[in-house]
Amino acid sequence: MSSALSPIDPNRPSAARIYDAYLGGTHNFAADRAVADRAAEILPEVPLIARANRDLLRRIVRYAAARGVHQFLDLGSGIPTENNVHQVAREVAPDARVVYVDLDPTAVLYARHLLGDDTQTAIVRGDLRQPAAILAAPEVRDLIDLGRPVAILMIAVLHFMPDGPELDAALHAYREAVAPGSLLAISHVTTNGEPEPTARIAELYNRTGTPLVVRDAARTARFFEGWRLVEPGLVPGPRWRPDDGPVSDAERYLTLAGVAER
Template identity: 45%
Template sequence: MNPAQFGRGFDPNVPNAARMYDYWLGGKDNLPADREAAEKVLRFVPEIPIGIRENRAFLLRAVRFLAEQGIRQFLDIGAGLPTQRNVHQVAAEYAPGARTVYVDNDPQVLVHARALLQDSPQVLVVEGDLRRPAEIMGNHQLREHLDFDQPIAVLLLAIVHFIEDSDDPAGIIAKIRGELPPGSYMAISHVAIDERPQSAPGVERVYNSASAQFVARMSREIRPFFEGLDLVEPGLVNLHQWRSDDPVTTPALEKVSAYFLCGVGRVL
């Protein structure tokens, strides 16, 4: 990644959550500061790269499932840096002609995404902050690209754990859900600290120095985010347990009760 592409005001010495995620995925769109911060997090939770890869795999399975349910519109909020097998690419495999909107509040992500996706007419990239859901759902470009008279799938993957309690994440999700037509879906994934709560403060400190505020939550604090949705089977489970094509996972995580929860629910 060339820092110069982001222009004046960009500080390459400040770690960025999206680029840390990219580093854990094995990508190349990250800088030394991101790699250093990511390695610090690994000292507290060495399994993070496994969870990140599983989250990506969940995204692919969820989009495929949603396409099979007839969904032809996808709204990915907190999309992060584009990588291989993005939402619009998977959707196109199973639902040719499907439309996708990517939303992010990170200027670096937006620059990168727009450059890569400018020749994709079925794809729109817009700026938006999950903490201000009314602005996202009322965005005129988004509403021109998506038909709100037809079902829409909203993806909130590995993003809600960056929303502080004071911003009312459950209320934010409810507001988004309230804008969706019946038959829509919401897919959510969220890190859970049930098995290792003692590591949470260290991880939070690392993110405090980066571009995002990580909020450590127990599974009991995550469940309310799915209220008002008709959860499809198997419900709220760890990533590898959600309709996995390959049920085999890392032995160290097989018996863990909750480490990275996910679920897909239908809007009634």
């Protein structure tokens, strides 16, 4: 399913590589770093927000694995960095199976390199808005048993997609495809009542060809339609089951997070 998708273009900033730059990674080009630097000028917390999001991902994966969900479909998985889903999941569940999915050729290239001949993990290049193609991919069919619970991860990805019937239909299709006991995990950029910096960052991304859609809690909650949010519900990311007790300035991270069960 990758043939119609674009090749790596170092001059066109990509959301995956910009994010890698926020995290201090090396899989990015000058054009990506220029956007990352500008975003950090507008909002100096941006690298902290990205790191907090990776911490959140780790907590979500551990939560799912501890609940007995040992299959993961990570949609918009990004460029591999530390604490990748398969590594975290296997700390709790050595039999964990993970399929990463990303649209970005750089993310897919590095994930393939990282995974090598790992038989429990695979990467598929694809658009999460095409659930039929994703779910029919041989890697998904080989590794994920849709008759058993699966954790669908959409971490820091839905804010790269505009509202519309295609997105709604995709969310509906994933929900219909998975077994009871499955989980949906979402983290999403929000404004924290101060729209100005996020609007300026959205404007920056619009110019890169990967538009950013900032959503409020009510709109983000709609992504969970047909699912039941688990405690503590849809909350600022650092407040989602923190490792070290209550977090005081969680709103500052401009991220909403929730996990729901089917």
